[in-house]
Amino acid sequence: MVICGDDGLARRLAVELDAVCGETVTVVLPSRHDEHGSEIDTLHRDPRSPVELLIAARPDEQTLRAAGVDRAAALALAYGDDQTNMMAALLARSLNPSIRLVIRMYNRERGRHLEQLLDRAVLARRDRSDMGAGRPRDALPLDTSTTVLSDADTAVPELVAAAALGPGHTLQVAGKVFRGVVRPAGTPPHASDLATLAIFSGTDRDDPRSEDSAETPGEDGTRLLPDTVASYHSQFTHGRLMLEEVTHDHVLETPADSRTVGGWLRDRFTHLPWKVFVSREMMSVFGVLAAVVTLLSLATYCTVDDIPLWKAVYLPLLDIFTMGDPATDESRARKVLQLIAGFTGLAILPLVVAATLNATVAFRTASISHPPTDGFSDHIVLVGLGKVGTRVLVRLRSTQHRIVVVERDPGARGVAVARELGVPLIPEDATDPRVLDLARVRQSASMLVLTSDDSANLDIVMAAREVNPGVRAVMRLYDDDFAATVSLTLRASYPDALTRSRSVSALASPAFAAAMMGRHVLGVMPVERGVLLFTVVDVAGHPALEGFSIHQAFARNEWRVLAVGAAGSAAVRFSSSDTLGGLHLPNRPDFDWRPSHGRVLRAGDRVVLATTRQGLDILMRGAMPAPGRT
Structure with a gap:
């Protein structure tokens, strides 16, 4: 089997295939001196390990031939770039039409199209062969062709299960x-x-x-x-x-009224910060505008003959907003008032526009924040709405768990998803103890910390442990040694609480290894x-x-x-x-x-x-x- 990659997933997949599945593996890495290459190099130098190491910057045709793709049973393309994986997959299919391809793709739709394209190529080639031999065409066998996986998608069920179950x-x-x-x-x-x-x-x-x-x-x-x-x-x-x-009895159901139309509308709109539109700045600007309109209306009513009151108010408004016709045929007083209203509009309209824009921006910023109500309890606190955190949020919400999300970046990809789902969202830094209080960690059942910073994840979990010693905590940690030390220390400090550290690449590697072994393999479960x-x-x-x-x-x-x-x-x-x-x-x-x-x-x-x-x-x-x- 051949593995091509440039990050931790390739390294973990090589270890998985070598130690757990007992397969002979050739690993293609861009360097042997980084943390991933050095560990594979150590396996390569071990006489008991069948792991081979090939150093190449890109998976071009020469590299794939040197790795033995033309005679390999399976090839895993685990580069972090979708385009690199796609080009290598097309080359590998031309070199070895019967090889099992396992491709890492972030873009789901692109991955689906690539999978269909490569499988059609196998079907067409085999169909020509079968028709020449007089055999009927059949479906693809279980052990061949293309499997497209996402490391984030494969890790989501484990993270959700660890937090919820x-x-x-x-x-x-x-x-x-x-x-x-x-x-x-x-x-x-x-x-x-x-x-x-x-x-x-x-x-x-x-x-x-x-x-x-x-x-x-x-x-x-x-x-x-x-x-x-x-x-x-x-x-x-x-x-x-x-x-x-796992049945519905294992999940926490949301209150019945929150699933009704009225409950949904209440969750979506009652928390919005409507008060920003009646702020002191807005009231001052529009108060000045109202005073100017009142004065000009009175002046128009008193100086223009036979004008009704509504028209005395209507005309100054048209003049201020420069929407009226020039008063060329009107009296001198009307012409003067029109000029005064026009100059007043030039001065006051920028203030009105600026105040309205400021209120709108403040409304959008404040509407992101949707802290849970006082009665919120037995929920899951999710910290981090990146690629993995967003998919965890969608999965948890689909099982009707109650969730509170903390994400300090208002532009994160999952913020819009959280707002669309009506999930309580706190746009603050979770390392701040005040934020944990807003998320009601003291009343929560579980906590998922999925930011990309190992140190920040540990800080957040330790702070949550002080607030709620019994909360079930699951954190994302990449470094294995660091994760083992953290888990042992937290378990010793809080023996009655459940703490688990998870790595996305470590959780994804069994699925990639299973796919390399053949489509008949659904999953791999190490047991001691x-x-x-x-x-x-x-x-x-x-x-x-x-x-x-x-x-x-x-x-x-x-x-x-x-x-x-x-x-x-x-x-x-x-x-x-x-x-x-x-x-x-x-x-x-x-x-x-x-x-x-x-x-x-x-x-x-x-x-x-x-x-x-x-x-x-x-x-x-x-x-x-x-x-x-x-």
């Missing part, structure tokens, strides 16, 4: 959301639990994916995909990793020193699945059938708008996530499996299961 790896399949949840020993089964994924060595475990998890396996070790008997007996003595379906892969497989042609019941098809420590559905005519596809583990199924088949153990798997079925790496290798080779299967 607590620790646990999230997975999305066919419109449903699942997560791996650790149940301590003695915890009774939950109605939302679907299957036991692992039995831990001790009585209790932290989130196995978190950066601060201790690696202290007991003498029995962690058992992946145990059988039903072992899982039942271990629930009283060992911690377990359970697959849980092991790893679980979530895959979708068509039963037809698999001697380990076809013709067996779900109970018989279970292989201890190798794979477990989680759900059964109908095999669609179209291939399983990743999409640039999908999240980590997301699936886009064109025919949207329904999966039965609680199938009967006696159900027999037929050739027309498609199953979702949790597998170990060894189990996936057996299934993909189409071999019979190893001896000792349950």
Whole structure:
């Protein structure tokens, strides 16, 4: 496999493929002397690691050939620039038409078009080959072609889950959301639990994916995909990793009246700072204007014969705003008053315009600020509305969580989104303790700090901890060593509170690694020193699945059938708008996530499996299961 990139995502993806997935990797980086290149260079020099390093400024044709793209199984293009990734993808497709391409794209629409373009090229080439051989055209196989992903999109579900639900790896399949949840020993089964994924060595475990998890396996070790008997007996003595379906019961619903039309209008308009239009400056300017109009109206009424009162007011207004006809045929007094009104208008109109503009600017600036009301509680405080924070906001709002947003830059991309969604917004610096009070951190349930500054994120979380020691805090930290130190220190200082540090590139790398391994891989879940892969497989042609019941098809420590559905005519596809583990199924088949153990798997079925790496290798080779299967 080949990885081309210029930032932390390429480095983390190389480590993921090397350490977790056991793949041979060639990494193309612009330098070996920066922090990313130096770590890959260390892996390259390790005789136990199959990682190769190639230094090249750009992924041109010569570089791709030197990296072995023409004979590689997969290529990940993880540069920070969309155009660079697009050009490299087109070159790679011409060098190796059958290579799996995994492309990092920020622009979702552009990524969708690129994915369709490259896949059409594969279909056209294979169609010509099949017609020449007399074979019918079929859909793309699961393991080929193009996958476009966004590191921000893939990280959003983990960040949302960490803040809204607590620790646990999230997975999305066919419109449903699942997560791996650790149940301590003695915890009774939950109605939302679907299957036991692992039995831990001790009585209790932290989130196995978190950066601060201790690696202290007991003498029995962690058992992946145990059988039903072992899982039942271990629930009283060992911690377990359970697959849980996330339902509406897990989310915090907004008050009923806020979802009505009246509640929406109230949220949108009642907080607006209308008082800026009756400020002292505005009242002074328009007071002077009113006084001038009154004086000129009285003078017109007294000096012009047979003029009604309304016209005595109307004419000076026309003169002041230079909208009246010249009084050439009027009396001398009328001509003088018109000149006075014109000069007065020249003097006062700039003041009126300036005061109105100032009030409008003040209104727009103040309308951004929408602090929560006094009764606001059990909400999520989101700090930072950049690329990641904006998508987290949209995801949280779609699940009806109550949110308060803090963003110091009024021009940030997420400010307009927050205003459109009617979310309480505080345009201030969150490092200011006063701002945390405005966000009602003391009454909040969770806090997400997603600015790009590690130090500022830590400052904000520590300040929030002082105000609310029990708040669930999730912060974005890039540096691994710094994140581990911070997590351990905060956990020691606040043992009863949940603190997690997350890196966008670290959260995104499993999805990119899964896509490089093939479209049948939905997600990767590290569990202590092991790893679980979530895959979708068509039963037809698999001697380990076809013709067996779900109970018989279970292989201890190798794979477990989680759900059964109908095999669609179209291939399983990743999409640039999908999240980590997301699936886009064109025919949207329904999966039965609680199938009967006696159900027999037929050739027309498609199953979702949790597998170990060894189990996936057996299934993909189409071999019979190893001896000792349950």
